Amino acid sequence: MTDIDRLLSEFVDAWNAGERPRVEEYLARAPEDRRDELADLIEAFLDVAPTPDYSPETLEELMRHPAVLASVEALEGRSGLWPSLLPRLRRRARLRRDQVVSALVERLGIEGSEEKTARYLHELETGTLAAAGVSRRVIEALAGVLGASAAELERGADFRGLGTGGAEPVYLRAEPGAEPREVRLDRPGPPPESEWDEVDRLFLGGREEAGR
Amino acid sequence: MTHAKDVPLEQRSDDELIALFARYRDAASIAERKLAVRSWHILIARAHERIRGWVAAFRFPGHPDVRVPASDIDDVVQQALERCLERLVESFRGGTAAEFRAALKTCVYFTCMDRCREAMRREMAIVGSLDETVPAGDDGDAQGRFDQALARDAARAEDDRSAAALALHAIIQAIDDVPNSDMRAVIRLTMQGYSSREIAEELEKTVANVDQLRSRGIRKLREILDRDD
Incomplete structure (x- = not known):
């Protein structure tokens, strides 16, 4: 078993677990003369890999990227x-x-x-x-x-x-004691x-x- | 396909989101078009890590030392997403998640090609070696000949990795065509999301053995998909 087999497997496991593994970190850990081979394998895996079942928190994070x-x-x-x-x-x-x-x-x-x-x-x-x-x-x-x-x-x-x-949101200053609320106003149009x-x-x- | 109306979009499959996007992107009502935007949002969020991985793993065909520098990966990902918008929002007619993924891959691939080509041109111009890299001839300036040489490399590589090869049915068929039964089993379980440890337990093998079969299986899968394209 070569180092790149283990590295690829670690990447695959992290991917499937929804951990968002960084390809470049795995490549950096490979022997220099095997890096391109590992890159090719990871690319091939990404071509066919299932989309991970991201947790709601992870999906929200991705949606806010x-x-x-x-x-x-x-x-x-x-x-x-x-x-x-x-x-x-x-x-x-x-x-x-x-x-x-x-x-x-x-x-x-x-x-x-x-x-x-x-x-x-x-x-x-x-x-x-x-x-x-x-x-x-x-x-x-x-x-x-x-x-x-x-x-x-x-x-x-x-x-x-x-x-x-x-329209972009505009915020009104709330009266003391009142609940703050968002009110959307149409911004002034062009002249x-x-x-x-x-x-x-x-x-x-x-x-x-x-x-x- | 029917769904309970209260199933949130975030829980819909990629296939369902693609169908919603295609159905509502040209709708007359803003509310329906917002549904299309929301579907796109979730699809792209789910695809982000795959796109990023493709960019990080990219090697310029014929020049494997040419790649996207780590510091530029996020910038190239964003540029690739712009290309996806340009190419796919109006014209994507594919119906499945695998076809959508294949279309994304094509956008990512050509974005990486353009960025690396740009960097190579800059480097060649700085080093002053453009004329040395491409043989002199009567068919135009060195810059033009260099671009033509790169384009030929790109066309050859793209022929090898046609988007059609990534369609789901091709992947399933390719897994079935993997000759070694252990390798086939490991790949199937990998695609179902099992970790190497879980696969090892399931198949009564060592983790090291599973790692080896996985690597070989993924290589074999790539060979089969490229051959059948």
Whole structure:
């Protein structure tokens, strides 16, 4: 019996028990010249393995995993894949949102509009703003800031989710002694087109910036 | 398939969730589409560890030293989930959990390929060895020829691991085709979720023996699935 037989079996047992074993930890324990063989075996097992019967706690943990939540936010939102794509690209570029906003504002030549730009970016990352409204100039500027391809961003914007995302929750201060409760209010809609400024046009006017 | 209406979604099987997703994703009512979103949520949560495992185990075809660095695994998993959304939300017509899994695998595989290809290109460009890696010729620049060489490797590997091979009936048939009866028994019990210790007790073997049969059985399963594809 080789080390990799035991390692594979340990992985399989942990998988079947719903323990979420980390492949890379098992690979690190294998002799270096057998690592690729173990990787191949684990991959083959994962191809056919049953889904573990996760405990309710583990399933809840998995459902709250950031990557899973981002996928769902994209599916239910109006911003294409951007609720997942933008934060991910931001993390890769090691940029905070305010840094992206500053760089974006500079590239677009809309200095002084940081607050509005930040709000629009927040709405795109949370799926509440239609990505179809975002101009090509913004897409290209974002791509430059994030070190991504404009084509990837545009394709992400074009993804059509199921549009079930609701209004963001707003919390009212409770009266003393009263039970706190959540009340959902529809957030104010975008300004009418006749009142758009340049920032509105960039984020609401579509790829070719309607109203320009 | 009928269910008591009060069975929570979290307790439904993957097959049932896939059916709900396919049925309600284009529904007119938001309430029904939310059901589709919820079904997707549970399916992807359950699939997350498998996807992560595939990414961590990935080796670039023809270049096994090229893989996703441990520090990038979670990022690539998220990118793969984006690809799954792009490719599957509108177009997935498969009905079973195994077919869904096969479709996920394809998305994961190509995401890993793209990421590794990108990293190789960057490394080659930095080292300045792109022209040395791919022979000079009249058919375009070194970058283009490099990409073509990688694409050929990828196509060969993908032919070997076609998604159809992962369909459940293929797996069941493949287990039946494993020639050694002990190996067959160990694989069947493994797929039913038994631990190596439990299998050893059931079959009156040592754990070491079960480990060995498991490894060989999984290798054999892979061979059979690749052969039958």
